[in-house]
């Protein structure tokens with residue numbers, strides 16, 4: 001089947017995630033750049049998208065989703081990114097940690113840990129896979145910490161413990177950010193913090209840190225995915241740099257589909 005056949009079978013539909021995700025804006029732009037004006041992107045959530053992907057995959061039916069790595073779906077299914085010759089989805093992305101202004105003075109211990117925090121795609125995948133296989137989110141994060149004491153101590157060595165200070169982390173319920181936020185929350189708890197974790201939409205996550213309502217987040221994808229949010233809110237918070245390098249976003253399809261490029265959707 002060529003892209004044209006797939007277009008009919010898919011009713012010109014790309015399966016998206018939450019409307020506020022950066023990848024949704026990029027996918028909208030891709031429809032323009034690749035002249036796919038008759039296509040639409042459905043908005044739902046990461047978990048709804050992966051359910052549709054699972055169903056299509058079991059039946060070997062075509063499906064196009066907004067996809068990214070790190071994500072467990074690449075371990076679970078044979079998938080490929082469609083080539084993006086116009087580079088709408090950008091090159092590799094890094095995931096950055098942002099904290100509210102003043103955190104370094106108010107909570108120097110948490111600030112230091114958040115500043116030190118960096119791990120790899122494989123690390124994040126381990127937590128994500130375990131959650132996907134049915135382990136409770138916190139337990140999966142705990143298991144990763146227990147198995148990676150050396151890495152964690154690189155972030156916490158020499159940092160003083162605190163006595164029940166409250167710290168508020170915000171995140172979006174993308175599988176990748178559920179994993180990272182649960183993990184860093186436990187590291188802070190082990191240091192004596194009382195941590196709350198609020199799931200929000202992407203723009204409210206940025207807004208909460210910019211206004212100081214929340215203390216930190218580890219979920220900013222740059223340079224492209226959250227560029228518009230950093231433009232709006234970045235001046236009012238502090239960028240502590242990448243906590244994970246080499247993430248990627250794009251349009252993703254099962255390997256069994258015989259198209260390779262976003263352009264092929266337009267045949």
Ligand code: PBE
Pocket residue numbers: 017020021022023024068174176202221225226249
């Ligand atoms: N994502 C996962 C997010 C960032 C993390 C790629 C779905 C987004 O598109 O905003």
